[in-house]
Amino acid sequence: MAFVINNLKDNSNVAIADQLGGFTVLEYISDLSCTSVAAAEANYYMSKSNMRRKQLMIEINNSEIMMKAGAMQYTVGSMEMTTGVKGVGGLMRNLVSGAVTGTSAIKPLYKGTGTIMLEPTYSYIWLIDVDNDHIAIEDGLFLACETTLDISVVARSNLSSAALGGEGLFNLSARGKGVLALQAPIPSEEAVVIELQNDVLKVDGNFALMWSNTLQFTVEKSGKTKMGSAASGEGLVNVYRGTGTVWLAPL
Template sequence: MYQISNFIDNDDITTLASLGAFTVLEYQRDLSVMPQDAQIAYFANAMNVRKRQVVCDLSKANGGITLQAGAMQWTAGNVNATTGIKGMGDFLGKAMRGKVTGESAIKPEYTGNGTLVLEPTYRHILLIDLQDWNGSIVLDDGLFLACESTLKHKAVMRSNLSSAVAGNEGLFNLGVSGSGILCLESVCPREELVEITLQDDILKVDGNMAIAWSGSLNFTVERSGKSLMGSAVSGEGLVNVFRGTGKVLLAPVAQGIA
């Protein structure tokens, strides 16, 4: 039996979102500052640069919670941690997937019925129910934070390798599929993300602004024009192209700039 006080019930902390086992908290002010940092903290708060933290109720999680390595801050109650490795073959597969996607090879899994609290971050937290994405989503690098352990991870390869190389894009992205809740860490708030739904149609994006897209979409990197001359005249060069039926989340600026 445990009791947590002066945390979620603290008047300086508000609940931004809650879905499944995940609750997203936001600190309204940064009180733990020294005098020399007070000015920076004041203007950061005015610009919505605030600490956010994810709290997981393991009793509500399907199969436990899988985290990005190093994301756990503290736990309370009956919480058990494992590596999630189910044998040498599973380890080699996860190591290879981590190598090509840039994600951590080993993502710890937490089970039980206690409370799991993640490290605070100044990034924005997005909670996604994969049922809203027809059970499959592909993520931009560095977006994954946590998910229910029933969800499956895999490396998703671009459809045309040569254009991906030419467009300075990675050849692989992390794909997550199944039924459950996914927790993402974004440089942009949900209020600024544009959601585009395609029905047997095409979306072309100049720049790395797509942070997530349905696994059902065909993703390639192509010339903006039909010819090299046409691309040169348009001034766009190579664009990211999504074809088929599904959804795409677009940030207002190219990722890596923010």
């Protein structure tokens, strides 16, 4: 079996924004499907603000990927899709993990040889080479990954503090070696990357998009006393302590 996809990568209106392994981020330079003046005006200002539609293309060759449920637009080639759920016990574990992390309970697996196109999005798509690392991911960012990665749920070290800090009590984590695709609110080149060596990062708000799972997360008062916290106007802050890396959205 063989196939050719025409007018996609070879389309002059499509740019390759990023590529890692079999994962390719396609970006549409202009929206050529405007059917009204209002849509054309909106498209003009969106393009000036770097708001362009993007699509993730995943090409697999006798391999397997996991994907966010409902993200697939179409597939071409010889592959099979499974839920990756084994029995009622597996379904219940997925339902629980989906509920606590804010992601879909069932994440489809695509195995075989072919091309998978995901739905267009105006969000930014990050391709991350997880190289024998273990990283935690902010709720709702997961898009797809190679199944060589172990995707699991990690709990906060202090659950009551996590609730106070505006962060989820649980997060997805990716461990091992493989490509991870995230759907983020900012372009990757805008992320502030902070590397800690037995040090402390305090963040006022949930601006952290990813962080090393080696870091301890707590929520603490910004001042030493309640009065001091109130006077500073900050109150509680998210604290990442130890050795590892944190990726922050600056805005």
